[in-house]
Amino acid sequence: MLSCRIHAKEDLRVEADAIPEAGPGEVLLKLGAGGICGSDLHYYFEGRNGSFVVREPLVPGHEASGVIAAVGAGVTRVKPGDKVAVSPSHACGACDYCREGREQLCRKMRFLGSASVFPHTQGMFREYFVMGERQCYPVAGDVSLGELAFAEPLAVALHAVNRGGDLLGKSVLVTGAGTIGCLTVMAARLAGAASITVTDVLERPLAQARSVGADATLLAGSGPALPDAAFDVAFEVSGNFNALKSAVAAAKRGAVIVQVGTLPHEPLPFVVNDIMAKELDLRGAFRWGIEFDWAVRYLASRRVDVRPLLSGQFPLTDAVAAFHAAADKRRSTKVQVVAV
Ligand SMILES: [Zn+2]
């Protein structure tokens, strides 16, 4: 079998490995599709993701679906042949945050495909991998493995919308029209937003956002400015500081701003008085908890139809080409690798 490993900045190798075996309570999965996410791109193009540095070969990939190839002793949740979405979140289940129902804040989190801990938590860009059965969410029906691999980013968007509070009847701003921005548009529509405006610095992502339900789009930087004090809830998804500043200016008094994207890891000059004088609620949204379960259901029923967001699939052997395609926002929204 083949595994994709990032050894260092721009050093990604597709390597031969032995197929692992599932122990008690575990399953062996064959990769269905694996979505390339911003963090995977940071690891590949920079050798780091913010403060998480690649210090040993890292298998990237935390957005994946698969087919159960074999099950270990005692497994009851899935059987061979099942099509599943795979949750990359291994929260401890025992700490104060987990017990409060906020597993994304777990004190002992292991998240697949991440260099946040050492040894690194290896990800899912490999032909076969072993998981605990509880990580697997079996799905019936004709939903494709490519669609199922959207469960993780859709969960991010659903969690962001949850952090934004009640959206029914509200005017919503989303800054950033990549995969998470577009999924946030879809999640905000589900939640009853009355109007959704999206900004991005490129035209193609804005067209993509319109295709999944944005009511208005605006080219940031070169186009007309956002209206002042126009939005009840803003989602800053781009991870761009100028976008956050524009969201603060465009927020109504009493608005909620949710920071979803990762900003550069450095101190930023910020006019906090706007937050004070407008009584803004500035909130973070980090990964997800129960929203992963919801995401799988929305995908399985196609109440959220993510097919327009899938720009391309590459065999694992062409992972380098896949990473370059994923990084080119003029061409791609979501790019996936698939087993050969
Ligand atoms: Zn992701």
Ligand SMILES: [Zn+2]
């Ligand atoms: Zn915990």
